[in-house]
Amino acid sequence: MEKFINHTGSALPLRRSNVDTDQIIPAVYLKRITKNGFEDGLFAAWRNDPSFELNQPQYKKASILVAGPDFGTGSSREHAVWALQNYGFKVVLSSRFADIFRGNSQKMGLLTVILTQEEIEQIWQVVESKPDTQITVDLASKTITYGGKTLSFAIDDYTRWRLMEGLDDIGLTFTKIDAVTTFEEKRASFKPKTLPIK
Amino acid sequence: MGKTLAEKIWAEHVVSATAGEPDLLYIDLHLIHEVTSPQAFDGLRLANRKVRRADLTIATEDHNVPTLNIDKPIADPISKLQVDTLRKNCAEFGVRLHSLGDVEQGIVHVVGPQLGITQPGMTIVCGDSHTSTHGAFGALAFGIGTSEVEHVLATQTLPLIRPKTMAINVDGTLKAGVTSKDIILAVIAKIGTGGGQGYILEYRGSAIRALSMEARMTICNMSIEAGARAGLIAPDQTTFDYVQSKPHAPTGADWDAALTYWKTLTTDADAKFDKEVNLNADELAPFVTWGTNPGQGLPLTSSVPNPADFANAEDRGAAERALEYMDLKPGTPLKSIKVDTIFLGSCTNGRIEDLRSAASIIKGKKIASSVRLLVVPGSARVRLQAESEGLDKVFLDAGGEWRSAGCSMCLGMNPDQLKPGERAASTSNRNFEGRQGKGGRTHLVSPLVAAATALKGTLASPADL
Numbered sequence: 001m002e003k004f005i006n007h008t009g010s011a012l013p014l015r016r017s018n019v020d021t022d023q024i025i026p027a028v029y030l031k032r033i034t035k036n037g038f039e040d041g042l043f044a045a046w047r048n049d050p051s052f053e054l055n056q057p058q059y060k061k062a063s064i065l066v067a068g069p070d071f072g073t074g075s076s077r078e079h080a081v082w083a084l085q086n087y088g089f090k091v092v093l094s095s096r097f098a099d100i101f102r103g104n105s106q107k108m109g110l111l112t113v114i115l116t117q118e119e120i121e122q123i124w125q126v127v128e129s130k131p132d133t134q135i136t137v138d139l140a141s142k143t144i145t146y147g148g149k150t151l152s153f154a155i156d157d158y159t160r161w162r163l164m165e166g167l168d169d170i171g172l173t174f175t176k177i178d179a180v181t182t183f184e185e186k187r188a189s190f191k192p193k194t195l196p197i198k
Numbered sequence: 199m200g201k202t203l204a205e206k207i208w209a210e211h212v213v214s215a216t217a218g219e220p221d222l223l224y225i226d227l228h229l230i231h232e233v234t235s236p237q238a239f240d241g242l243r244l245a246n247r248k249v250r251r252a253d254l255t256i257a258t259e260d261h262n263v264p265t266l267n268i269d270k271p272i273a274d275p276i277s278k279l280q281v282d283t284l285r286k287n288c289a290e291f292g293v294r295l296h297s298l299g300d301v302e303q304g305i306v307h308v309v310g311p312q313l314g315i316t317q318p319g320m321t322i323v324c325g326d327s328h329t330s331t332h333g334a335f336g337a338l339a340f341g342i343g344t345s346e347v348e349h350v351l352a353t354q355t356l357p358l359i360r361p362k363t364m365a366i367n368v369d370g371t372l373k374a375g376v377t378s379k380d381i382i383l384a385v386i387a388k389i390g391t392g393g394g395q396g397y398i399l400e401y402r403g404s405a406i407r408a409l410s411m412e413a414r415m416t417i418c419n420m421s422i423e424a425g426a427r428a429g430l431i432a433p434d435q436t437t438f439d440y441v442q443s444k445p446h447a448p449t450g451a452d453w454d455a456a457l458t459y460w461k462t463l464t465t466d467a468d469a470k471f472d473k474e475v476n477l478n479a480d481e482l483a484p485f486v487t488w489g490t491n492p493g494q495g496l497p498l499t500s501s502v503p504n505p506a507d508f509a510n511a512e513d514r515g516a517a518e519r520a521l522e523y524m525d526l527k528p529g530t531p532l533k534s535i536k537v538d539t540i541f542l543g544s545c546t547n548g549r550i551e552d553l554r555s556a557a558s559i560i561k562g563k564k565i566a567s568s569v570r571l572l573v574v575p576g577s578a579r580v581r582l583q584a585e586s587e588g589l590d591k592v593f594l595d596a597g598g599e600w601r602s603a604g605c606s607m608c609l610g611m612n613p614d615q616l617k618p619g620e621r622a623a624s625t626s627n628r629n630f631e632g633r634q635g636k637g638g639r640t641h642l643v644s645p646l647v648a649a650a651t652a653l654k655g656t657l658a659s660p661a662d663l
Contacts, residue, residue, distance in 0.1 A: 016519070017512040018391055018491045022630040027611040031262060031276040033236035033283050035344075045632045069512055070392040073425065073491070074628060075609075076327040077234065078343035096392050099361075099427045100327060104343035117512075156359070158219050169345070170245070173353045176214050176222060180250075180355055183213045183224055188459065190452035191226055192315045194256040194294045198445040 001109045003166035006138040007090045009063035010131065012053055013124040019067060020074035021101060025083040027075075038083035058131035066123050067094040072101025081108045091137045093144075095120055106159050107169060111137060113144065113153045122149075139164055200466025202363045203432050204398040207338040207463070211321045213355055220357040226320040226337075228350045229306045230257035230293065232284040233611070234325030238348035239287040249291040251354045256315065257288050257295040260305045261326075262611040265574050265601035268298050277612065291351075304577020304603040307331040307545040311415065312579055314444025318433035318460040323350055328545045328627065330421040333430035334414035335437055336463045338398070340428040361398045361427065362472035365465075369403040370479035375660050377555070378413035379547060379625070379644035381405065381477070382420040383485035383495045389475055391493040394426025397473065400465060401431050405479035411440040412551040419546045420627050423492035432464045484659040486532055487629045487642040489520030494629075496532065498647065498659055504528035523631050524639050525619075532657050535641070539622040540571045540652040541634070542645060543601075544608040547625035548576030552645040553584050557592040559649035559660050564597050566655030571598035572614065574606040598652070610635045623651040 029041030046052045053059055065084065071094040072080060081104045084092065092110065095117040105112045115123075126147055127133055135146040139160055144151045162169070173180075201209070213222040228251075235257070242249070249255060262277040272278040281298070288295035296302040302309060307328055310316040316332045322339035323329060325347040332339035346356055366385055386393075399421050406414070414431050421429025438457060441447050448456040465471075483497040494517070496503070505517035505528070521528065526535070542548075542556050553575065565571050573593045575581035581603055584590055590600045607614040608626035616622055616638025625648050629640040641657060650658040 015515075017516050020491070020628075020630045022609075022628065022633050026632055026636070027261075027609045028636075030233050030611065031274075031280050033240075033280055035237050045636060070395075070425070073391050074327065074422070074630060076325060076341035076343055078237075078325075078345060081343070096395065098392075098425060099395055100341055100343060100422075104345065107343060107345035169357055170241075170247075170349050170352050173222060173349065173355055173357065177353065179214045179222070180224070180353060184354075187224075188455065190448040190456040190459075191320070192317055192446045192448070193253045194227070194315055194446075195253040197294060198313075 001166045001168050004109055004111055004139055004163045006136060006140065007063065008134055008136040009090065010061055010133060011064040011066050011123065011127045011135050012059040012062035013127050014053055014065060014067045015124060017068040018070045018073055021072055021077050021080040022074055024072065024080040025077065030077060030079050035082050036086055038079055039086040042083040042087045063088055064091045064093065064135050064137065065089050066120060066127065067092055069094060069096040069117060071097050073098040076100045078104045078108070081105045081110050085110055093120060093123065106163065109163060109166065111139065111163065113137065115151060115153060119151055200469035202465045202469045202471060203336065203400055203430060203463055204338060204363050207319055207321065208360055210319065220359045222355050223321060223358050225323050225350050225354055225356060226254060227315060227322045228255045229310055229322065229324035229329065230255060231260050231306050231326065232280045233261040234344050235287065235347055236280065236283045237344050238351055239291065241348040242351055247352045249293060249351045252292040254354060255293050257284060257293050258303055258306050258309050259284060259298050261605045261609065263298050263604045264612050265604050265606050265614060268602045301578050304579065305545045305548060305605055307419065308549060308576035308580065311335070312444065312577060314441055314446035317441055318437060319463050323356065327422040328419050330427065330429050331415050331419040331545055333418035333421065333428055334411060335441070336430055336433035336460070338428055338430065341422065361396055364394065364397040364399050364473040364475065365471040366399050366401045366475050366477065367403045368401065368405040368477045368479050370405055372405060372479050372482060375646055376482050376484060377644040377646060378409050378416045380482055380485040381479070382417045383487065383492070383642060384477060384482055386420065386424045386493045387495040388477065389424055391423060391491050392425045394421060394424035397426050399424070399426045399429035401429060406431055407434065410551060411436060412549045415549070416546055420492065423627060433460050484644060484647050486647065486657055488524065488526060488532060489517060490523050490629055490631050491516070492627065492629060492642060494520055495642065498532055498657060500532055502526045502528050502530040502532065533662065535657045536568070536621070536655060537623045537641065537651055537657065538569060538620045539616060540569055540648050541607045541622055541624040541626060542572065542648050543574030543576065543606055544626035545576060546627040547645050548574060548580065550580050550583050552625065553580070553589050556645040556649035557589045559646060560596045560652065561592045563653055565652040568655045569652055571596070571652045572601065572607060573598050574601045575603050577603045607634050609633060623648050623657060
């Protein structure tokens with residue numbers, strides 16, 4: 001996983017609530033067996049509409065998605081995170097994220113930042129009036145800076161450390177694998193096994 | 199202070215806990231399917247890692263498989279490649295797989311319980327958000343992403359921060375024609391699609407205790423639609439009886455030990471939930487969604503709401519967009535809405551009891567000439583059981599279609615899809631835009647409402663026939 005220290009870029013305002021992962025990437029795009037190439041499926045249904053934000057030239061270079069509340073609800077498909085990353089997004093801002101989507105994004109190094117809805121509204125207004133506004137998201141100082149304004153955000157220290165170091169969870173768990181073996185030795189014998197087949 | 203059921207199961211599975219870090223949680227069962235696993239197996243191969251516990255892992259083909267002509271090669275080459283990849287991965291890593299045509303094939307959340315590998319007190323994960331279904335057994339079960347699938351394959355654990363707990367108390371008695379689907383749709387309408395975010399839900403109360411295991415699965419299945427990764431119900435005699443008859447149930451001394459343990463799996467009387475929500479089962483009626491998220495639901499006797507009546511700006515905007523997408527006008531009685539397709543199936547309502555209840559309404563009658571009825575059993579076993587009871591004939595004689603098992607039109611990954619503009623009454627779990635096919639419109643309903651709607655051609659409950 002790539003380290004995330006900070007990122008500066010322009011933003012795309014997505015004034016919609018409850019953007020579920022079926023909207024982020026419809027199921028028909030999930031048949032691939034790789035983690036790349038999903039950018040063509042990002043918001044596929046909405047992209048048929050020329051007025052959709054992703055189709056507007058002033059937002060073409062956006063790398064920060066500013067979304068409405070309850071972003072990423074529904075299906076657990078990590079393809080939603082891959083599609084956003086494949087397209088070029090590095091950060092998503094929202095007042096509320098669905099739990100599974102947020103977990104998936106943190107595994108892949110897509111930074112999800114929770115702000116208040118008022119803060120999101122202010123960013124929307126600034127970006128809509130001046131689409132090339134540069135926004136800096138700094139994980140080290142836990143701040144967002146744009147147009148002379150600085151907001152701070154909360155993120156748990158462990159996730160922040162992992163993202164800033166670019167560490168993958170599996171490698172970290174392998175450092176504790178002896179504890180897993182010890183745990184397995186004490187598991188109850190009545191717990192079901194899938195093998196042998198009964 | 200006592201512990202809630204979720205806290206007990208969590209504590210039992212903590213492999214290591216360090217202040218300031220997520221707990222490392224042991225996973226008792228890992229369910230796998232073709233769509234969210236290929237990249238995880240690839241990750242194992244790249245790192246030269248093995249599947250740590252193939253004996254706690256099981257795979258089935260469900261999401262993209264066809265429900266017609268399953269004895270022939272899959273026609274869609276991309277779907278075929280994904281299914282072939284699962285077969286290759288399972289063979290290479292020694293994972294048990296139930297393929298198309300196998301009697302144990304079916305939707306992963308139907309297969310686990312019917313094999314008896316879903317049991318109380320377990321931690322169960324799958325790269326599918328409806329893994330919450332297994333919570334009906336008093337298991338802590340939740341959906342995970344593909345990175346986590348790889349993590350579980352490699353280590354049989356997951357690092358997780360413990361969610362808060364929420365009690366959903368449903369007391370009283372359901373009226374005739376009101377089902378567990380109506381309970382959960384009412385819960386989601388009440389707390390919203392984000393209401394359960396950060397929580398594990400525990401469904402409690404006399405109305406929950408009175409439900410069968412399959413009805414409980416319907417409720418837990420849709421916990422994710424309220425934003426909760428997991429939802430569970432304390433096991434009781436209903437649970438024990440259901441598990442005991444299944445192939446992988448413990449036997450002999452193991453059964454006695456298991457039962458003794460399972461009986462401890464209740465929320466202590468002095469435990470405190472972080473939040474409580476109350477619902478009166480006496481007041482519930484058949485429910486239907488009118489919008490494009492599962493929280494946009496109302497009793498079937500209502501009319502399409504007016505977005506202007508929503509106080510919250512986000513809700514108002516969402517309602518406006520939903521009505522535009524659904525092509526509905528405020529004030530339209532829900533019962534006057536005509537549908538084109540009825541989908542009976544999915545991990546929410548594709549079990550034998552669901553098929554029986556729908557068949558009880560349809561038996562001896564014909565579906566409306568304007569509708570198509572698609573009946574898709576949740577598993578090959580459910581299909582066989584239904585056929586042994588003659589339910590296939592009930593649906594076929596009424597003018598419906600009888601299919602093989604899979605996720606089918608619930609998510610429209612296989613050829614079973616709505617056409618643009620088509621409207622469905624569906625027993626599945628998501629009414630998102632385009633979920634059942636690009637441009638398709640979905641009303642979520644119970645199997646009873648689905649059956650009555652099939653007969654009338656407009657949204658209806660059995661009482662309207």
